[in-house]
Amino acid sequence: MALLPGIRWWVAQKLELRWWKHYLRRQTPAEYLQKKRAYWHRVLKETQWTPRAGDRILDAGCGPAGIFLILDQYRVDACDPLIDAYAHHLRHFRPTQYPWVQFYPRAMEAGFPNPPYDFVYCTNAINHVRDMNLALRRLTEAMKPGSRMLLSSDVHRWTWIKYIFRWLPGDVLHPHQYDLADLCRQLQQHGLEIVQTQSLKKGLLFDYQFICAQWQSVGVFHEGEGI
Helix, strand or coil: CCCCHHHHHHHHHHHHHHHHHHHHCCCCHHHHHHHHHHHHHHHHHHHCCCCCCCCEEEEECCHHHCHHHHCCCCEEEEECCCHHHHHHHCCCCCHHHCCCEEEECCCHHHCCCCCCCCEEEEECCHHHCCCHHHHHHHHHHCCCCCCEEEEEEEEECCHHHHHHHHHCCCCCCCCCCCEHHHHHHHHHHCCEEEEEEEEEEECCCEEEEEEEEEECCCCCCCCCCCC
16 A cells, blocks of 8 residues: 555655665765765766856755765755754765855755755755655745756656556655656746756666756646646
8 A cells, every 4th residue: 555645755764864874884985975076077067057156056955965065166055854864874974074055954845045046956856855846836936037957856767657656665765756757847837947858877767867947937836736
């Protein structure tokens, strides 16, 4: 039987920290962070969706090694509900190493501290939230006309499989299961224009897709119309 959305999110949050501990256990902070910085530079080079000088930046759902790592020329707000847990349990994350970043332990659904932002990053995070529609609404509320967003997520390659994953806990870290069309439609409903999409990694079941978007206006939002 499918888990209720709130329970599914709670389980995912508990397992997320455990996943990070397991993933990082044999990597030194220096080697891991060097690898992550190289990865983020590759993302910006391949998408060509980069901030401008003076942009105020939001890293939403930043995790312990988000794109804030390489944005030392900017003022960055970074938000994640597990940020305090990462700082306490992971030696790879020391907030004081990033003086250009202000970290906030908060979920996307709670909104963001200093809007509007010129550039929003939401990388590998939107499928972790509790309430997808509310999280997207808060993201766009933190933007202004002309603000840009780079969002990434695993998306199903085969549409029919997403329905199985929604019913059975085959991907317990991610409470939301969708394909690329689902995700783009949700962004458009919240007033974002999709400029381009780009796959940086393909798997058997999932593609890891980056979506470059620009905020146009308050979207046409229909309560209960989700993916």
